[in-house]
Amino acid sequence: MNAVGAPIRRQGPGGGGTILDRSVPGRRGWSLPPLDVPEAPVPEEHARGRRPGLPEVGEVDLVRHYTGLAQMNYGLDTGMYPLGSCTMKYNPKVAEAVAALPGFQRLHPLQPDSTTQGALELLWRLERALCEITGMDQATLQPPAGACGEMTGLLLMRAFHEDRGDARRRVIIPDSAHGTNPASVRLAGFEAVPVRSDARGLVDAGALAKLADDSVAGLMLTNPNTLGLFEEEIEEIAATIHGVGGLLYYDGANLNAILGRCRPGDMGFDIVHINTHKTFATPHGGGGPGAGPVGVKDELAAFLPAPTVRRNEDGGFSLDPGGERSIGRMHGFHGNVGILVRAYAYVFLHGADGLREVSELAALNANYLARLVGEEFPLAHPGMRPMHEFVATAKRLRDATGIRAMDVAKRLIDLGFHPSTVYFPLVVEEALMVEPTETESKATLEAFGEALRRTAEEARERPDVLREAPVTTPVRRLDEARAARALKLRW
Numbered sequence: 001m002n003a004v005g006a007p008i009r010r011q012g013p014g015g016g017g018t019i020l021d022r023s024v025p026g027r028r029g030w031s032l033p034p035l036d037v038p039e040a041p042v043p044e045e046h047a048r049g050r051r052p053g054l055p056e057v058g059e060v061d062l063v064r065h066y067t068g069l070a071q072m073n074y075g076l077d078t079g080m081y082p083l084g085s086c087t088m089k090y091n092p093k094v095a096e097a098v099a100a101l102p103g104f105q106r107l108h109p110l111q112p113d114s115t116t117q118g119a120l121e122l123l124w125r126l127e128r129a130l131c132e133i134t135g136m137d138q139a140t141l142q143p144p145a146g147a148c149g150e151m152t153g154l155l156l157m158r159a160f161h162e163d164r165g166d167a168r169r170r171v172i173i174p175d176s177a178h179g180t181n182p183a184s185v186r187l188a189g190f191e192a193v194p195v196r197s198d199a200r201g202l203v204d205a206g207a208l209a210k211l212a213d214d215s216v217a218g219l220m221l222t223n224p225n226t227l228g229l230f231e232e233e234i235e236e237i238a239a240t241i242h243g244v245g246g247l248l249y250y251d252g253a254n255l256n257a258i259l260g261r262c263r264p265g266d267m268g269f270d271i272v273h274i275n276t277h278k279t280f281a282t283p284h285g286g287g288g289p290g291a292g293p294v295g296v297k298d299e300l301a302a303f304l305p306a307p308t309v310r311r312n313e314d315g316g317f318s319l320d321p322g323g324e325r326s327i328g329r330m331h332g333f334h335g336n337v338g339i340l341v342r343a344y345a346y347v348f349l350h351g352a353d354g355l356r357e358v359s360e361l362a363a364l365n366a367n368y369l370a371r372l373v374g375e376e377f378p379l380a381h382p383g384m385r386p387m388h389e390f391v392a393t394a395k396r397l398r399d400a401t402g403i404r405a406m407d408v409a410k411r412l413i414d415l416g417f418h419p420s421t422v423y424f425p426l427v428v429e430e431a432l433m434v435e436p437t438e439t440e441s442k443a444t445l446e447a448f449g450e451a452l453r454r455t456a457e458e459a460r461e462r463p464d465v466l467r468e469a470p471v472t473t474p475v476r477r478l479d480e481a482r483a484a485r486a487l488k489l490r491w
């Protein structure tokens with residue numbers, strides 16, 4: 001969307017299309033000096049007997065095509081992204097600058113260790129810092145995403161039990177859990193056993209106690225949970241699970257509420273994964289690269305993926321190939337190192353005080369915004385104080401006007417904002433899950449609050465505007481189910 005909210009005018013058939021639609025035979029976007037070596041034909045075995053279907057465009061067509069596409073996009077550099085659970089905060093550009101340093105960017109993973117000491121030291125220091133932040137003893141930096149971190153953590157859980165000759169197969173997860181949790185549990189060969197949330201939106205400790213027996217490998221939990229609420233009985237919950245010989249897994253995709261304040265390791269968790277792309281720099285989305293390091297307590301360290309970086313007695317760094325009990329590799333080489341460099345920059349840029357401030361502002365912003373919109377969109381669990389994100393409901397609005405959370409989300413786009421997460425967690429009707437993050441100013445929070453309140457006003461006064469929204473985007477309302485089910489992956 002451009003500044004006046006009008007759709008961007010594009011060239012080519014269908015008012016848009018691909019770069020191939022701009023192709024004109026014979027047009028060139030390059031100029032090369034005259035050939036000063038003998039012309040050589042493509043070797044027979046490589047020739048396909050036909051020309052590749054490449055677009056023939058001038059440089060200006062090429063640049064305008066891709067710049068036009070970029071201008072249709074909405075990103076963190078253009079506006080706020082209040083996506084609850086998925087956390088999209090503005091990330092300092094210095095993290096990008098550090099990752100782009102030639103010494104990191106031009107490394108090859110097969111270089112001898114003696115030539116990569118700086119990178120190895122960075123990985124080692126990051127591992128130590130992440131362990132300190134989460135209260136774990138050792139970590140692997142290999143998993144390239146949160147979901148892969150979950151899978152890694154669950155394989156560690158499995159290896160731990162199997163090593164003791166104990167084939168436990170059940171993992172308990174709350175009904176408010178992120179969708180990747182049950183999927184990872186299944187992939188790791190476990191059975192997912194749901195435990196319900198109580199009226200407060202917290203794990204029902206009584207129901208949990210009934211499920212806990214010696215067939216339980218562990219519990220997978222997020223705290224604050226996916227409703228944005230802090231599980232106050234976490235120590236009792238941990239005691240229940242440890243009491244039957246199970247382990248506690250912390251889904252630390254989003255640490256924004258607890259940074260520098262409390263640590264999963266101190267709450268009783270044994271395994272933690274972290275999405276560095278949600279908490280420690282790297283804007284994500286569209287499946288872009290991330291990193292999902294996994295930290296564990298000492299009793300699980302022998303099972304960690306290998307190699308890990310070790311500091312030698314002489315102060316140098318080398319790769320530890322891991323022992324027999326390692327679950328093996330979860331990624332080639334050392335994971336997504338460029339993302340880990342950004343995470344390192346973020347952590348050390350903030351320092352302990354700065355990280356503490358991040359969580360303070362994240363929670364303050366969420367609570368301020370929840371208040372601003374509370375009259376129209378009340379909290380799903382009134383009376384509970386949200387942490388870094390809040391789950392509101394559009395149920396009352398829907399009952400009164402027929403306008404649903406989806407319509408509100410689509411209208412927000414016309415009003416200049418990326419929508420919040422909607423219809424998640426599944427246990428809340430007409431859920432709007434909002435995470436403003438610590439990086440937004442008071443003025444931006446107020447503007448977003450104003451936009452949300454305006455949708456409610458419009459729902460009462462001119463609901464058709466919401467049903468038709470968005471009207472200012474290059475494409476109008478998409479059929480979300482069809483988009484997911486009828487994939488068209490090729491042009």
Ligand SMILES: *Cc1c(COP(=O)(O)O)cnc(C)c1O
Pocket residue numbers: 085086145146147148178180181222251253254275290292
């Ligand atoms: C985002 C998220 C995940 C999954 O992380 P990916 O990097 O997208 O695989 C898992 N759990 C929670 C709570 C999340 O918010």
